Amino acid sequence: MIDPALKDVLTDLGFEEDELTDTASIRQDLQLDSTETVDISLGLKRRLGVNIKLESRQDMTLAEVSEKIAQAVAQSSPDQNDYVETKTPVTSQTANPVQQK
Numbered sequence: 001m002i003d004p005a006l007k008d009v010l011t012d013l014g015f016e017e018d019e020l021t022d023t024a025s026i027r028q029d030l031q032l033d034s035t036e037t038v039d040i041s042l043g044l045k046r047r048l049g050v051n052i053k054l055e056s057r058q059d060m061t062l063a064e065v066s067e068k069i070a071q072a073v074a075q076s077s078p079d080q081n082d083y084v085e086t087k088t089p090v091t092s093q094t095a096n097p098v099q100q101k
Contacts, residue, residue, distance in 0.1 A: 003066040009043035010062075022063035026054065044069060050076050 002020055010020055013036060019029075026032045032040070037054040044052050050072035054065065 001066065002062045003069045005044055005047040006040070006062065006066055006069060008047065009040050012043065013039065020062060022061060022066075024062050025059045026062070026065065027059040048073060 002022060007017070007020055010030075011017060015030065024030055026037065026040075034055060041052050041054050044050060048069065050069065052065070052068055052072055054060070060068075
């Protein structure tokens, strides 16, 4: 399945949705050049906040690009176990921060 953000970026570049299949390769089938692959990477960065490198000489299918996106999003998402909850005891000063003169 093609990542929705990837599909959005590609349709913004002028591709029709019916051209965007899992097996379509970015270089051979879609005939994207290096500038367009950089545009895709920047579009994904803006939409998802993740860096996806597509500039390699290896051609990839849209399914493979979508997998890279999923991995990057998973790595950038904070793990719930990384957070330690701290509790501040409620005192008269923390309960009412307005100081009286």
